[in-house]
Amino acid sequence: MTLVEILIIALGALALRLVFPGHLRKWGLLAASILAIYWLQPLLPIRNMDFWFPTATLGVILLSWALVADKTQLTFRENIYAILIMVAFVLLIAMTRFISLKGLITPSRPPQFSQVVIALLFLLGLGSLLIYIVKPTPMAIGSGIFGLLALFIVLKTPALASATSLGLRQIMAQDTSLAKFTDLGWLGFSYVAFRLIHTMIDRINGQLKDIQLGEYMVYVLFFPAFIAGPLDRLQHFRQDLENPHPLEAGELLQSGKRLAIGLFRKFILADSLALIALSGGNIQQVIHTGWLWVMLIAYALQIYFDFAGYTDIAIASGILLGFKLPENFNQPYRKPNLTLFWNNWHMSLTQWFRAYFFFPLTRKLRKANKLSAPLIIFSTQMSTMLLIGLWHGFTPNFLIWGAWHGLGLFFHNRWRAMVSPKLAKVTQHKPVLDDAFQIIGIILTFLFVSLGWVWFRMPTFDLAATTFAKLF
Amino acid sequence: MRETSIHSNEYPKKNTTTTITTMTDQEKTDQNNLKKFLRNVIIKGIALFLILSFSLALIPPQSKLGRISLYNIFIPGRVRLPFGENPSEAYNLSLYDMEAMFASHEIDAGSKPETEFRVMLIGDSATWGTLLKPAETISGLINHAGLTACDGRIVRAYNLAYPSMSLTKDLMILDKGLKYQPDLILWPLTLESFPDKVQIPTPLVANNPGRIQRLIEDYDLAIDPQSTEFNRLSFWDQTLIGRRRKILDAIQLQLYGVLWAATGIDQTYPNEVTPAQRDFEADDMDFHGWPPNQLPLNLLAFESLDIAAVMAGDIPVAVINEPVLISNGENSEIRYNFFYPRWAYDQYRNHLAHLGERSDWAYLDLWDAVPENYFTNSAVHLNPEGSQLYFDALLPFLKQMICR
Numbered sequence: 001m002t003l004v005e006i007l008i009i010a011l012g013a014l015a016l017r018l019v020f021p022g023h024l025r026k027w028g029l030l031a032a033s034i035l036a037i038y039w040l041q042p043l044l045p046i047r048n049m050d051f052w053f054p055t056a057t058l059g060v061i062l063l064s065w066a067l068v069a070d071k072t073q074l075t076f077r078e079n080i081y082a083i084l085i086m087v088a089f090v091l092l093i094a095m096t097r098f099i100s101l102k103g104l105i106t107p108s109r110p111p112q113f114s115q116v117v118i119a120l121l122f123l124l125g126l127g128s129l130l131i132y133i134v135k136p137t138p139m140a141i142g143s144g145i146f147g148l149l150a151l152f153i154v155l156k157t158p159a160l161a162s163a164t165s166l167g168l169r170q171i172m173a174q175d176t177s178l179a180k181f182t183d184l185g186w187l188g189f190s191y192v193a194f195r196l197i198h199t200m201i202d203r204i205n206g207q208l209k210d211i212q213l214g215e216y217m218v219y220v221l222f223f224p225a226f227i228a229g230p231l232d233r234l235q236h237f238r239q240d241l242e243n244p245h246p247l248e249a250g251e252l253l254q255s256g257k258r259l260a261i262g263l264f265r266k267f268i269l270a271d272s273l274a275l276i277a278l279s280g281g282n283i284q285q286v287i288h289t290g291w292l293w294v295m296l297i298a299y300a301l302q303i304y305f306d307f308a309g310y311t312d313i314a315i316a317s318g319i320l321l322g323f324k325l326p327e328n329f330n331q332p333y334r335k336p337n338l339t340l341f342w343n344n345w346h347m348s349l350t351q352w353f354r355a356y357f358f359f360p361l362t363r364k365l366r367k368a369n370k371l372s373a374p375l376i377i378f379s380t381q382m383s384t385m386l387l388i389g390l391w392h393g394f395t396p397n398f399l400i401w402g403a404w405h406g407l408g409l410f411f412h413n414r415w416r417a418m419v420s421p422k423l424a425k426v427t428q429h430k431p432v433l434d435d436a437f438q439i440i441g442i443i444l445t446f447l448f449v450s451l452g453w454v455w456f457r458m459p460t461f462d463l464a465a466t467t468f469a470k471l472f
Numbered sequence: 473m474r475e476t477s478i479h480s481n482e483y484p485k486k487n488t489t490t491t492i493t494t495m496t497d498q499e500k501t502d503q504n505n506l507k508k509f510l511r512n513v514i515i516k517g518i519a520l521f522l523i524l525s526f527s528l529a530l531i532p533p534q535s536k537l538g539r540i541s542l543y544n545i546f547i548p549g550r551v552r553l554p555f556g557e558n559p560s561e562a563y564n565l566s567l568y569d570m571e572a573m574f575a576s577h578e579i580d581a582g583s584k585p586e587t588e589f590r591v592m593l594i595g596d597s598a599t600w601g602t603l604l605k606p607a608e609t610i611s612g613l614i615n616h617a618g619l620t621a622c623d624g625r626i627v628r629a630y631n632l633a634y635p636s637m638s639l640t641k642d643l644m645i646l647d648k649g650l651k652y653q654p655d656l657i658l659w660p661l662t663l664e665s666f667p668d669k670v671q672i673p674t675p676l677v678a679n680n681p682g683r684i685q686r687l688i689e690d691y692d693l694a695i696d697p698q699s700t701e702f703n704r705l706s707f708w709d710q711t712l713i714g715r716r717r718k719i720l721d722a723i724q725l726q727l728y729g730v731l732w733a734a735t736g737i738d739q740t741y742p743n744e745v746t747p748a749q750r751d752f753e754a755d756d757m758d759f760h761g762w763p764p765n766q767l768p769l770n771l772l773a774f775e776s777l778d779i780a781a782v783m784a785g786d787i788p789v790a791v792i793n794e795p796v797l798i799s800n801g802e803n804s805e806i807r808y809n810f811f812y813p814r815w816a817y818d819q820y821r822n823h824l825a826h827l828g829e830r831s832d833w834a835y836l837d838l839w840d841a842v843p844e845n846y847f848t849n850s851a852v853h854l855n856p857e858g859s860q861l862y863f864d865a866l867l868p869f870l871k872q873m874i875c876r
Contacts, residue, residue: 275560
């Protein structure tokens with residue numbers, strides 16, 4: 001996002017709060033969020049996909065809601081309002097093709113109006129079928145989860161994404177030889193998918209009761225957090241939606257401070273560090289090991305300041321709208337071990353995985369009582385970290401990055417179980433020694449995480465291997 | 473704030489809660505204090521910004537502030553002056569603050585050792601080394617040759633050339649470079665740097681009117697100090713907002729120093745370059761619009777060479793007519809290359825040789841030292857082998873100059 005886009009989002013949030021008081025706020029938020037997903041979607045090489053991807057986001061949300069909604073608790077008028085707003089805004093955006101040859105809200109001119117109408121009719125028809133025919137059984141909702149994961153895998157696997165791009169290019173009568181996996185830059189889908197899966201699992205577990213389409217859409221599309229999170233829980237989000245935090249001088253100050261910190265982190269620190277950070281482009285040019293370490297550390301800091309900056313901006317905009325979004329980072333690089341690092345890095349995502357994968361799997365394995373405790377810990381930590389790796393992309397390097405941290409967490413767990421108690425006795429009455437161990441822990445953790453970023457940053461295994469060879 | 477929840481039968485219809493609030497006197501006071509605080513933050517913020525911005529406007533554009541640099545302290549100094557049109561690939565960028573440029577150069581790393589015979593090269597992109605790695609430039613080859621002066625000092629060359637064609641630009645760099653105590657100044661040049669009309673427009677000159685003004689006053693440089701081609705800064709251009717781009721450039725120069733240090737790269741090296749033009753139109757006799765066979769010597773900045781000698785004082789200045797592409801292509805009997813019709817270049821060479829015989833500066837003509845197939849994307853840019861040929865031709869003269 002550019003500085004201008006961020007300022008528009010922040011000012012838009014403030015304007016929304018002031019213009020739409022009370023119950024109108026939800027509808028204002030819905031309208032703004034729909035506009036935002038079309039506006040923020042970058043231009044893509046495949047014709048009209050900058051319009052179809054946001055439309056598909058709306059479609060996926062509609063169908064997911066149709067699966068999780070409690071049919072006995074539906075409020076007709078509310079849901080009709082939501083559908084009308086959605087349809088009206090999509091048609092309005094589509095109609096901008098009659099005003100300008102370029103895109104006004106979307107980066108390029110929207111597709112033919114008739115195609116948009118047909119797509120909307122198809123989506124509404126499918127949604128109605130799901131609402132009136134399909135019961136929200138675990139099997140039906142499970143199919144929804146499976147469908148979302150399948151879509152996620154297609155988008156995140158280079159080979160599958162390339163094949164999909166090829167197909168889309170054929171449909172659009174474009175040069176298929178130019179098909180690349182980067183053609184499918186569906187903005188915000190990773191976060192959308194995880195929010196939707198969260199609602200589906202909660203529905204299966206009985207933790208999600210009645211939910212109307214409007215609030216469901218606002219939750220998934222909430223524009224300050226649409227691109228880079230944080231991932232809020234629906235239950236918490238609904239509380240803030242219904243009872244927004246007051247907007248007074250204190251909140252304004254807090255929001256302004258957070259926004260300033262976010263802008264500083266993103267545009268001063270992260271963007272400056274990006275100039276010198278390790279990349280697939282510059283690694284082969286590096287001839288001095290010492291400076292390569294500087295570039296690696298620059299990347300480690302860049303990714304933190306970039307992501308944390310976006311989170312600050314999202315939280316600041318959320319405050320203006322009356323929401324308290326969850327924190328995503330709590331000084332992760334100042335933690336003395338890897339477990340604490342992961343408790344404080346991208347917290348909303350790791351909490352998601354803990355809640356919906358790590359804890360259920362741990363419970364299951366413990367109940368089965370077939371594996372030893374260390375083996376259970378290894379299995380759960382490793383599989384969780386592998387999944388977190390794959391969330392970023394279905395490539396060998398992301399998988400290795402996940403395994404790197406899975407092994408690191410397991411090693412730390414064993415260290416804590418076997419060595420830490422003995423160490424604690426040694427340092428018990430020696431605070432200086434304790435402090436020294438803390439500092440050593442922080443340095444080692446930072447180095448371990450930084451080296452892990454090599455797998456994350458390098459596009460291929462060979463380049464990652466080259467980087468390690470040059471580092472050591 | 474105390475919150476009281478009530479159930480509402482209006483909107484929303486389900487048992488959701490709406491909040492109403494009542495405020496105590498203390499809470500009102502707190503809120504007023506917060507509003508005052510907020511107001512003060514805004515007022516003080518604006519005031520501080522204005523003070524900082526206008527204070528900056530009082531500092532001259534070419535102040536010593538530019539000397540604040542990480543180079544030669546944390547980052548090794550650059551071997552060429554900063555120049556780059558594609559910073560993200562070149563790890564280098566163009567800026568016009570001479571203080572910052574010199575502060576980033578290796579010549580600025582401490583005082584000159586007593587055992588060093590310092591050779592300073594000024595000139596254009598051919599000497600700077602476009603498309604050449606630092607070691608392949610003339611200064612790099614001099615350093616690699618392991619030369620020693622007759623008094624035993626080790627010869628060390630510094631590349632202070634800058635990729636634009638203007639003798640005034642070279643004089644400006646020489647003026648600044650003299651404080652680094654060179655023992656010999658090598659000045660490779662070519663005709664394209666001579667026309668009066670090219671002296672100011674080059675951005676480094678246009679953006680440094682103060683330095684040129686001083687040269688005009690001190691050395692009677694034939695430049696119009698009031699020329700509109702100078703980019704003079706208004707008061708607003710010197711405020712924080714007006715200078716934001718320059719400040720960003722200065723910061724980026726420091727940051728790219730890390731990648732320069734890590735890679736040794738300071739320009740882009742494309743896999744393929746468009747070769748310099750070798751075929752010409754049959755009637756293309758043009759040189760800056762002047763009529764053929766009448767090179768207006770009075771409109772060429774030959775006096776700059778004498779000024780350089782005056783500026784250098786006792787330090788010898790060696791002027792070298794640098795190698796140019798001598799084409800064998802179509803209509804090459806009319807033009808040597810893209811820059812020069814034969815008539816203009818021949819007249820220039822003759823005049824330069826004539827001046828060289830009776831001036832305080834030494835002169836070497838290497839115009840035809842390198843065959844045409846060693847040139848790259850321009851009639852003055854050489855490939856590594858061409859650079860080596862150029863150096864080989866220069867070496868005897870250089871040895872002679874070192875021991876003069």
